[in-house]
Amino acid sequence: MPEPTPEPTPAPRAENPFAYSPAPQSASVAALAPSYGLFIDGEFRPAADGRVFKTVAPASEEALSEVAEAGQEDVAAAVAAARAAFPAWSALPGAERAKYLFRIARLIQERSRELAVLESLDNGKPIRESRDVDLPLVAAHFFYYAGWADKLEHAGFGPRPRPLGVAGQVIPWNFPLLMLAWKVAPALACGNTVVLKPAETTPLTALRFAEICVQAGLPRGVVNILTGDGAAGAALVAHPGVDKVAFTGSTAVGREIARTVAGSRKRLTLELGGKAANIVFEDAPVDQAVEGIVDGIFFNQGHVCCAGSRLLVQESVAEEVVAALKERMRTLRVGDPLDKNTDIGAVNSAAQLARISELAAAGEAEGAERWSPPCELPETGWWFAPTLFTHVSQAHRIAREEIFGPVLSVLTFRTPEEAVAKANNTPYGLSAGIWTEKGSRILWMADRLRAGVVWANTFNKFDPTSPFGGYQESGYGREGGRHGLEAYLNA
Amino acid sequence: MPETKPETQPGTKPETKPGTARNGKAPGKAARAAKPARAAAGEAAAPAPAAVPGPLAVLKTYKLYLGGAFPRSESGRTYAVTDHTGRWLANAPLASRKDARDAVVAARRAFPRWSGATAYLRGQILYRIAEMLQSRGEQFAAEVAAAEGVTTEEAARLVAATIDRWVWYAGWTDKITQIGGGANPVAGPYFNLSTPEPTGVVAVLAPRDSALLGLVSVLAPVLATGNTAVLVTSHPRPLPALTLAEVLATSDLPAGVVNILSGDPAELGPPLAAHQDVNALDLTGAAPDEARDLEVAAAHTLKRLHRPDPDEDWQAAPGLARLRSFLETKTVWHPKGI
Numbered sequence: 001m002p003e004p005t006p007e008p009t010p011a012p013r014a015e016n017p018f019a020y021s022p023a024p025q026s027a028s029v030a031a032l033a034p035s036y037g038l039f040i041d042g043e044f045r046p047a048a049d050g051r052v053f054k055t056v057a058p059a060s061e062e063a064l065s066e067v068a069e070a071g072q073e074d075v076a077a078a079v080a081a082a083r084a085a086f087p088a089w090s091a092l093p094g095a096e097r098a099k100y101l102f103r104i105a106r107l108i109q110e111r112s113r114e115l116a117v118l119e120s121l122d123n124g125k126p127i128r129e130s131r132d133v134d135l136p137l138v139a140a141h142f143f144y145y146a147g148w149a150d151k152l153e154h155a156g157f158g159p160r161p162r163p164l165g166v167a168g169q170v171i172p173w174n175f176p177l178l179m180l181a182w183k184v185a186p187a188l189a190c191g192n193t194v195v196l197k198p199a200e201t202t203p204l205t206a207l208r209f210a211e212i213c214v215q216a217g218l219p220r221g222v223v224n225i226l227t228g229d230g231a232a233g234a235a236l237v238a239h240p241g242v243d244k245v246a247f248t249g250s251t252a253v254g255r256e257i258a259r260t261v262a263g264s265r266k267r268l269t270l271e272l273g274g275k276a277a278n279i280v281f282e283d284a285p286v287d288q289a290v291e292g293i294v295d296g297i298f299f300n301q302g303h304v305c306c307a308g309s310r311l312l313v314q315e316s317v318a319e320e321v322v323a324a325l326k327e328r329m330r331t332l333r334v335g336d337p338l339d340k341n342t343d344i345g346a347v348n349s350a351a352q353l354a355r356i357s358e359l360a361a362a363g364e365a366e367g368a369e370r371w372s373p374p375c376e377l378p379e380t381g382w383w384f385a386p387t388l389f390t391h392v393s394q395a396h397r398i399a400r401e402e403i404f405g406p407v408l409s410v411l412t413f414r415t416p417e418e419a420v421a422k423a424n425n426t427p428y429g430l431s432a433g434i435w436t437e438k439g440s441r442i443l444w445m446a447d448r449l450r451a452g453v454v455w456a457n458t459f460n461k462f463d464p465t466s467p468f469g470g471y472q473e474s475g476y477g478r479e480g481g482r483h484g485l486e487a488y489l490n491a
Numbered sequence: 492m493p494e495t496k497p498e499t500q501p502g503t504k505p506e507t508k509p510g511t512a513r514n515g516k517a518p519g520k521a522a523r524a525a526k527p528a529r530a531a532a533g534e535a536a537a538p539a540p541a542a543v544p545g546p547l548a549v550l551k552t553y554k555l556y557l558g559g560a561f562p563r564s565e566s567g568r569t570y571a572v573t574d575h576t577g578r579w580l581a582n583a584p585l586a587s588r589k590d591a592r593d594a595v596v597a598a599r600r601a602f603p604r605w606s607g608a609t610a611y612l613r614g615q616i617l618y619r620i621a622e623m624l625q626s627r628g629e630q631f632a633a634e635v636a637a638a639e640g641v642t643t644e645e646a647a648r649l650v651a652a653t654i655d656r657w658v659w660y661a662g663w664t665d666k667i668t669q670i671g672g673g674a675n676p677v678a679g680p681y682f683n684l685s686t687p688e689p690t691g692v693v694a695v696l697a698p699r700d701s702a703l704l705g706l707v708s709v710l711a712p713v714l715a716t717g718n719t720a721v722l723v724t725s726h727p728r729p730l731p732a733l734t735l736a737e738v739l740a741t742s743d744l745p746a747g748v749v750n751i752l753s754g755d756p757a758e759l760g761p762p763l764a765a766h767q768d769v770n771a772l773d774l775t776g777a778a779p780d781e782a783r784d785l786e787v788a789a790a791h792t793l794k795r796l797h798r799p800d801p802d803e804d805w806q807a808a809p810g811l812a813r814l815r816s817f818l819e820t821k822t823v824w825h826p827k828g829i
Contacts, residue, residue: 446823461677465677472770476795482673
């Protein structure tokens with residue numbers, strides 16, 4: 001994760017050598033085509049019924065491109081292509097599959113600037129994040145799983161682990177290409193073939209990835225990409241030719257998918273919502289903790305399932321921490337995602353902006369105190385200023401529901417036991433943060449927090465070798481690391 | 492829920508202390524424990540109905556096992572249990588949905604302590620259960636023979652396999668973390684460690700047919716991984732499970748770690764599948780046509796599901812699948828620095 005550049009509070013430009021001056025990345029490298037087809041059986045083709053939809057830049061509300069909208073017939077064609085490709089792909093020696101994945105990883109590295117710009121255009125996230133976080137992790141993920149393809153018998157899932165077949169994968173809009181990598185890399189390494197549906201609002205990098213598959217010489221049908229809306233995702237999940245379903249997204253949709261696959265032999269992994277507690281003890285180094293809190297909730301506009309959206313701060317230092325946090329928040333720069341100075345980009349869609357606004361309004365209505373730094377938002381596009389709520393109780397909606405935006409709820413605690421009880425007081429269980437200088441307390445807390453990832457004195461760190469996934473209603477299964485193989489093997 | 496049995500303190504029992512564990516497993520001790528079960532819970536020994544002349548046998552009233560106590564069903568219902576020929580064996584409690592909810596409360600209450608116990612202690616207690624199984628071997632063999640219609644020799648073999656299965660799982664308590672977790676070599680200056688942790692409260696529908704070996708094959712992995720259990724017995728063959736409860740109650744297993752309900756899985760399955768405080772569901776004993784509905788009910792709380800292998804061979808080596816089904820992986824990060 002990049003360290004956000006510390007900026008002094010704004011001062012008159014003449015006196016401030018660090019005054020803001022725009023540093024936009026050129027969008028031309030994204031090389032957008034006016035329209036894109038579905039990627040089925042190694043070729044791009046229009047939807048069977050010819051339907052298309054527009055994908056829009058959240059920062060400008062301008063249409064970027066027109067994309068084919070997959071229907072039932074296209075889902076069937078893609079599943080059939082994946083099914084047809086499965087016998088040969090799964091029979092390839094692992095070392096050969098590995099080489100395809102290594103090729104893909106290299107091609108992603110070669111085209112990483114193009115992909116980063118495209119991601120920022122389509123998603124609205126700051127180029128600093130797509131360039132320094134998303135893309136390096138995407139390439140690393142393919143490198144990591146490439147190396148597993150010929151070592152699966154050593155992964156601890158039996159002497160002859162077998163692939164499952166066709167994986168139907170549905171991914172969200174918050175990290176479009178990274179979520180693709182998390183899904184596709186382990187599936188292919190294990191010998192499965194895939195049909196992947198990117199989110200409706202962020203189809204472009206997945207389609208660019210399809211081009212990379214072609215460049216890598218990947219056999220036809222091994223990877224199929226279907227752009228479309230939730231209906232296409234639902235059709236894919238329900239298709240009887242799918243052996244494995246993997247989904248990242250909301251808990252509500254995750255439940256629906258679990259109902260859909262009930263009674264079938266389909267294997268299912270779900271990576272769903274979260275409401276992570278970021279717990280700051282009185283002995284924590286305040287400046288370091290504040291950086292972690294900011295990174296925890298404002299990274300990627302807060303569109304992060306593991307975002308540290310509940311700050312639990314020990315009562316004795318609450319005032320000090322909140323004051324320092326506000327001071328830090330004044331320096332956050334909201335605006336053009338392609339500007340290298342930008343800390344917080346655009347909210348991905350009007351619908352998401354409406355949801356964030358509604359929940360923030362509920363926070364005020366329920367009596368919490370709302371604060372945002374003075375912050376000029378662009379006139380067009382979808383934006384939400386970084387927002388802090390104090391005087392939040394556990395009963396407030398903003399302390400219970402996933403907001404998926406740059407909104408932090410601050411609660412306090414007195415004892416470690418109280419911190420644990422409050423942190424675990426949620427049906428979710430994806431991640432948690434601990435800030436303290438006392439090692440034994442970190443380990444004591446880590447044992448008791450019911451969450452799949454615990455960041456101690458850091459936050460929002462990701463790595464291909466490190467398993468990621470939740471407890472309880474944050475879903476089941478793990479992605480990343482040796483553990484991530486299990487979802488794609490008949491173990 | 493009646494709490495007639497004070498919670499045991501496994502950590503304070505002499506036989507569970509590392510230094511005295513060897514003495515605790517001495518044969519003499521196991522033999523003593525084979526005496527008729529605990530008077531405190533109102534239980535009596537349960538010989539099969541006697542056909543031989545002599546003093547009239549004292550029949551056992553089979554009860555539920557709930558929060559460490561042996562209550563009747565709160566509904567007051569029972570049902571007749573017969574052997575494979577249709578001969579009446581006993582009346583078993585017909586547990587109600589309320590009993591199922593009470594069992595979940597007991598299992599949830601027991602979870603922090605059982606999951607927080609050291610792996611070594613859990614292993615000690617589970618091994619103790621194997622000792623108690625052994626000491627009641629003849630009783631189990633008689634019940635298995637009656638339930639499954641197998642010969643006495645086959646029943647004895649099944650009991651021996653059951654004990655071996657339990658010992659195998661007892662040994663996993665302090666090894667599964669090493670097999671299932673480990674350090675992750677992240678690309679940065681961070682300590683990063685993944686550790687398997689118990690999922691929580693697991694509702695288990697025990698297999699219909701294999702009344703003892705199948706039963707322990709589904710229960711032991713849930714316990715070995717630190718979960719607590721609400722177990723619904725085989726509907727037609729509940730007696731070995733209800734006798735197992737007496738073994739558990741005399742093995743220093745904390746109250747509520749296992750709760751055993753005899754009754755109809757078709758009645759008890761749905762409320763357990765939908766229960767907000769149940770984390771996982773083992774569908775082994777569900778009828779195929781009921782399993783889908785249970786999965787649908789379980790989807791709302793995103794319970795972890797163990798779908799049975801329809802051809803599961805209880806005599807075969809079990810592998811790790813059932814251990815893995817009820818574990819979560821927790822990954823902890825910390826920066827390295829000076």
